[in-house]
Amino acid sequence: MRFIPIFLTVMLFSAANAYSSDEKSVATDSATGGTEIEALEAKWSGLYGARDLEGIMALMARNSVLIMPGSSPIVGTEGIRHATETMLASSDSVSWKSEFAYIAPSGEMAYDYGRALTKSADGAVIEGYYLVVWVKEDGEWKVAADMFN
Secondary structure, eight states: OTHHHHHHHHHHHHHHHHTSSOHHHHHHHHHHHHHHHHHHHHHHHHHHHTTOHHHHHTTEEEEEEEEOTTSOOEESHHHHHHHHHHHHHSSOEEEEEEEEEEEOTTSSEEEEEEEEEEEOTTSOEEEEEEEEEEEEETTEEEEEEEEEO
16 A cells, blocks of 8 residues: 555656757657666566466565556556456467657656557457556566556
């Protein structure tokens, strides 16, 4: 529970920075560093499609939080591992693509958002959105928070 107020504060701070009056610097940050985050999202989506649990878990920060529809926040890698195993066991096909990525000037935190597509075994297609907060942990980008609908 301690992580949620911090997460919301970070998101508000990041959003304020992203929509500051200096739009040129935001575009520059996104254009130069955002591609790294977008590439990580593409990798993560591919790992999910391949049902590679260990690869997915390697992207998670030590204190990650997962917020899914109809569920309380899941904090920590053990709970996220269990939730991910459950999702991977379904016959649904899920993929996503980043539409925007922003890296804070400090280079220690980033976020991105984009569209997700779920195709169920019965042929139903559900389009949704996601928001991910990334942090540098031991010099590598890791998922601090993942939220989707």
